[in-house]
Amino acid sequence: MVAVFVLIALVVLSLLVGVHFYLWRRFVRDVSAPGGWWRRVGTVLAVLLPATMFGALLSGRAGAPFAVERVLAWPGYLWLACLLYLTLALLVGELLRFVLRRTPWGSRRQARPLVAEPGEGASPTAEAAGAASVAAEPEPAAAEPVGVPGGPTGGGASGGAGTPTGHRPDAAAGQRPDAAEPPTGSAASTASTGAAASAGPSVPLTAAVPTRRVFLARTLAGTAAAVGLGTTAAGAYSVLNGPTLKHLTVPLTKLDRRAHGYRIAVVSDIHLGPILGRAHTQRIVDTINGTQPDLVTIVGDLVDGSVADLGPAAEPLRALRSRHGSFFVTGNHEYFGDAREWIDHLRELNVHPMENTRRELPGFDLAGVNDLAGEEQGEGPDYDKALGDRDASRACVLMAHQPVQIHEAVDHDVDLQLSGHTHGGQLWPGNYLAALANPTVAGLERYGDTQLYVTRGAGAWGPPVRVGAESDITVVTLAARKA
Numbered sequence: 001m002v003a004v005f006v007l008i009a010l011v012v013l014s015l016l017v018g019v020h021f022y023l024w025r026r027f028v029r030d031v032s033a034p035g036g037w038w039r040r041v042g043t044v045l046a047v048l049l050p051a052t053m054f055g056a057l058l059s060g061r062a063g064a065p066f067a068v069e070r071v072l073a074w075p076g077y078l079w080l081a082c083l084l085y086l087t088l089a090l091l092v093g094e095l096l097r098f099v100l101r102r103t104p105w106g107s108r109r110q111a112r113p114l115v116a117e118p119g120e121g122a123s124p125t126a127e128a129a130g131a132a133s134v135a136a137e138p139e140p141a142a143a144e145p146v147g148v149p150g151g152p153t154g155g156g157a158s159g160g161a162g163t164p165t166g167h168r169p170d171a172a173a174g175q176r177p178d179a180a181e182p183p184t185g186s187a188a189s190t191a192s193t194g195a196a197a198s199a200g201p202s203v204p205l206t207a208a209v210p211t212r213r214v215f216l217a218r219t220l221a222g223t224a225a226a227v228g229l230g231t232t233a234a235g236a237y238s239v240l241n242g243p244t245l246k247h248l249t250v251p252l253t254k255l256d257r258r259a260h261g262y263r264i265a266v267v268s269d270i271h272l273g274p275i276l277g278r279a280h281t282q283r284i285v286d287t288i289n290g291t292q293p294d295l296v297t298i299v300g301d302l303v304d305g306s307v308a309d310l311g312p313a314a315e316p317l318r319a320l321r322s323r324h325g326s327f328f329v330t331g332n333h334e335y336f337g338d339a340r341e342w343i344d345h346l347r348e349l350n351v352h353p354m355e356n357t358r359r360e361l362p363g364f365d366l367a368g369v370n371d372l373a374g375e376e377q378g379e380g381p382d383y384d385k386a387l388g389d390r391d392a393s394r395a396c397v398l399m400a401h402q403p404v405q406i407h408e409a410v411d412h413d414v415d416l417q418l419s420g421h422t423h424g425g426q427l428w429p430g431n432y433l434a435a436l437a438n439p440t441v442a443g444l445e446r447y448g449d450t451q452l453y454v455t456r457g458a459g460a461w462g463p464p465v466r467v468g469a470e471s472d473i474t475v476v477t478l479a480a481r482k483a
Contacts, residue, residue: 019087020050026090027225030217052076053083057462066274066309073274081235081463084427086228093220235427235465239276242283243267243458243471245291248444250451251479252364252415254395259363260480264397265293265322267473268420269457271333273304275464277313284458284473285316291475294323295361298351299420300331300371300401304461306338307345318349324361326351331401331421332373333461339374354399356382358390364478365390367414368399381405387412397478403438403454410450417452418476424456424469431469442469 028042056076059069265288272281288296298317303310320326328351330339343353354368367390369381381400390396398414400406402421409417424442425431434441444453458471 016050019083020046023083023086023090026217027086027221031214031221049075049079053079056080060274060305066305069274077275077463078232078236078465081232081427081465082228085231085467086224089224089227089231090220093224097216097220231467232463232465235467236463238466238470239460239464242280243287243473245287246472246474247477248453248474249477249479250416250444250453251481252395252451253449253481254364254393254415255478255480256363256395257480257482259361259395259478262295262363262478263291263293264418264476264478265291265296265473266299266418266453266455266476267297267458268299268401268455269301269331269423269459269461270298271301271304271457271459271461272310272313276459277310278316280459281313281316285319287473289319289321292321293475295366296320296322296326297399297418298326298328299399299418299455300329301333301420301457301461302328302331302346303342304333304336307341311345314345314349317346317351320351327354327359327366327368327399328352329354329368329399329401330371330374330379332371335371335373335377335379339377339379354386355379356385358386358396360394363480364395364397364415366397366399369405371401372405381408383408383412387414395478403440403452406439406447406450406452409452410448414450416476416478417450419452419454420457422454422456423461423466426460426466426469427463428468 024042024046028039028046032039032042052072053076055072056069057080059072267284267288270276270281270284303314317326328343328346330343330353334342343355346353354366356369358365358367360366367386369383369386370379372380374380387396387398392413395415396413398409398417400409400417400419403417403419405419406417419440422434422438422441423430425434431441438454439445439447440452440454442454442456444451446452453474453476455474456469456472458473460466460471
C-alpha cells in the first residue's frame with residue numbers, strides 16, 4: 001500500500017513539474033530575450049510560486065504553526081487556481097493555432113514567401129535574399145567609343161582624341177574587361193534575379209522589431225494570461241463576497257399539515273481555515289438570520305483546523321437564530337483533526353451535534369448520521385441507531401454530509417436527505433470529476449421515494465475560488481401534499 005502511495009505521489013509530482021515547465025516556456029522563454037528582465041523575473045516566479053503552493057498544501061499536515069499556514073495559504077492556493085486556468089487557456093490557444101494551420105487559409109499563409117512588411121521585422125531568409133540581389137546587380141556599363149570619320153580604321157578618334165581600338169575605361173582602371181558586365185544568361189545572373197524576385201521589396205530596419213513568430217507567441221501568452229488570471233480573480237471575488245441565498249420548495253408525501261411551509265436553512269462546507277475566518281462566518285450567520293428560518297442545519301465540513309486556531313473564527317455561530325435551533329453533523333474534514341474536540345465546542349456555541357441520533361419536531365422527524373470518514377476512528381454512521389425505531393408514518397429529514405449516503409437513506413425510508421460535500425465541483429471542470437464519485441453533484445434529485453438535496457456549500461476548500469459553482473445557502477421549504 002505504501003508503494004502504491006509513493007508511486008501516485010511521484011506521478012502527480014512529475015505532472016506538476018511538467019505543467020510548470022510548460023507554463024515557463026510559453027509565458028517566459030518564448031516571449032523574452034535571454035538575459036532580459038522578464039526572463040529573469042519569470043524564471044524566479046516559476047520557482048517561488050510552486051514552492052508556496054506545495055507549502056500551502058503540506059504545512060497543515062506537517063504541523064506548522066497556524067501563522068505560517070496563513071502566510072503560505074494565500075499565494076499558494078491562489079496559484080493553484082491560476083495554474084489550472086492558465087494551463088487550460090494555453091491549451092485552448094494551442095488547439096486554435098493547430099486548427100488554423102490545417103485550414104486552407106492557414107496553409108496559404110504558410111506557403112506565402114516571407115516578406116518584410118512595414119511594422120514587422122524581416123526574416124533572415126528575406127534579408128539574405130535581398131542582400132544577394134543587391135550584390136549581384138551589375139554596374140552600368142561604360143559608354144562604347146564611337147568612331148569618327150577620318151580616324152583610324154576600327155574606331156580611332158580624330159585629332160588624336162579618339163580612344164585606341166579595343167581599349168576600355170575599365171581596363172585602364174585595373175579591372176578585367178569581363179568583370180563590369182556579366183555574360184548574358186549566366187548562372188549568376190539567373191540566381192540573383194530569382195533571389196531578388198522571391199525576396200520582394202525589402203524595408204530597411206532601424207530598430208529591432210519582433211518577428212512574426214515572437215509576435216504570435218506574445219499574443220498567445222497575453223491572451224491566455226488575461227483569461228486565466230481574470231477567471232481566477234472573478235472566482236475569488238465570488239467566494240470572498242459571501243454565498244448567495246437560494247430558495248427551494250420540497251413536497252413530502254408524509255409531512256403533517258402542521259409542518260406545511262416549515263423553513264429549513266441548509267448550509268454546508270463552510271471550511272473555516274487559514275483563509276476563510278471570522279468575517280466569513282459572520283456573513284453566513286447574517287444571511288441565515290435574515291431569512292428567519294424555523295431550523296438551521298450545518299451539514300458537515302465546518303472547519304479545517306483545531307479549536308485552538310479556529311475557535312474564534314467559529315464564534316459568530318453562537319448568534320444563529322431560529323425557532324427550533326441549530327443542528328450539525330460531521331463531514332470528512334472534521335476527521336482530519338480532532339472531531340470530538342469540535343463536537344464539544346459546538347455545544348458551547350448552542351449548536352446541537354446530531355451523532356447518529358434523531359429528534360422529533362412538529363410534523364416530522366429530524367435525524368443525523370456521522371460522516372463515512374468517521375469509520376476509521378470508530379465513529380462512522382449508524383443508520384439503525386438513528387432511524388431504526390422511528391414511526392415510519394411520519395416524514396423524516398436526514399442530515400448526512402456525503403451524497404453517497406443516499407442509498408442507506410432509501411433503505412430506511414427517509415423522505416428527504418440534506419447533503420453537501422461536493423462543492424458543486426468548485427472549480428470547473430471539477431464538476432465532471434465530482435460526478436464520478438457522487439450520485440448528485442448539486443441540486444434536488446429523487447431516488448425511489450427518497451429525495452436528495454445537495455448544496456454547493458458556503459465556502460471553499462484549498463483555493464478560495466469558485467468557477468461554475470457559486471457558493472450558496474439554501475432555504476428549503478417543506479410542503480405537505482394535502483395542506
